[in-house]
Amino acid sequence: MNPRFPMIGKLICAILAFACIAACKSPTAKPTRTEIFEFDAQVLAMPSRHATMLKLCPCFAEFKDSDDGRIFYIGSPGASPNVEGFIGSLKEGQSFFLPDEFMRFLDSQKKSNQPADAK
Numbered sequence: 001m002n003p004r005f006p007m008i009g010k011l012i013c014a015i016l017a018f019a020c021i022a023a024c025k026s027p028t029a030k031p032t033r034t035e036i037f038e039f040d041a042q043v044l045a046m047p048s049r050h051a052t053m054l055k056l057c058p059c060f061a062e063f064k065d066s067d068d069g070r071i072f073y074i075g076s077p078g079a080s081p082n083v084e085g086f087i088g089s090l091k092e093g094q095s096f097f098l099p100d101e102f103m104r105f106l107d108s109q110k111k112s113n114q115p116a117d118a119k
Contacts, residue, residue, distance in 0.1 A: 035072035036060075038079045043086075043102045052095040061087040066095065074098075082106060 037043045051072075055062040060075030075087045086105045 035070075036076060037072070037074045038076045038083060040080050040082050040102075040106070043074060043083060044099050046099050048097065048099070050095065050097050053090050053092055056087065056090065056092050059084065059087075061090060063098075082109065085109065 035046075037046055050066040051063040052066060053061050054064050054071070057075075059077050059079060060073050063072050063074065064070070065072065075083050079087075082105075086102055089105060
């Protein structure tokens with residue numbers, strides 16, 4: 001038997017042990033799944049949160065959750081008309097509670113679309 005093989009085996013074990021130790025000491029990564037809310041029902045069902053709009057784009061807005069710092073999006077090219085109207089009514093840097101602010105927006109839309117004699 002060649003004496004080099006036990007040495008190679010030990011070297012491989014040492015490399016694997018080092019890799020395992022390094023992986024155990026590295027910080028746990030946060031989940032990277034990005035939340036995107038495109039439709040009324042999705043926005044209404046989102047977990048209640050305080051958020052700040054970071055960026056307003058033509059068909060979506062980027063938000064940052066004030067509690068955990070996660071980024072999420074409301075809107076998309078295929079978003080519902082109410083979601084498009086909602087994000088269009090907001091300003092960058094504005095902070096508010098979601099989905100409460102969206103519910104207020106929907107209520108104001110219903111009131112503005114009522115016939116004059118129903119007001």
